Amino acid sequence: MQNNNSQQLAQVCSDMAEEGVTPTVGLLRAKAPFKVSVTEAIDAIKYFNATSKNQGKAKPKDKEPSLASLSRKVDALEATVQRLEQQIRSLLDSQK
Structure with missing residues (x-):
């Protein structure tokens, strides 16, 4: 090495x-x-x-997650929420 x-x-x-x-x-x-x-x-x-x-x-x-790890998780969760919101809007629009 x-x-x-x-x-x-x-x-x-x-x-x-x-x-x-x-x-x-x-x-x-x-x-x-x-x-x-x-x-x-x-x-x-x-x-x-x-x-x-x-x-x-x-x-x-310690088992404390690092700031970078938490930041990546928050980013992933925000992206998931955004995708779910788009799917909900799409479903609501298709019902009109």
Whole structure:
């Protein structure tokens, strides 16, 4: 785990752990800022797990969600509400 991509992947794993999310191959590949092979993701997670256990960072100390995590959830909920409102308007219009 020497190169820059590996360091970035380890940082993504660390960010996920700080948000209370356990890094997985699928999540890492989805959140990585570049295309990541399954093998690279596995290696990065192994490296992260090995180093985070030594540093005590494997899991957050508290279960409080991060501000970024809450913000993403609020954005998703707002989008869902907007979509539902449009569907309701569409149904009401079709009944006229």
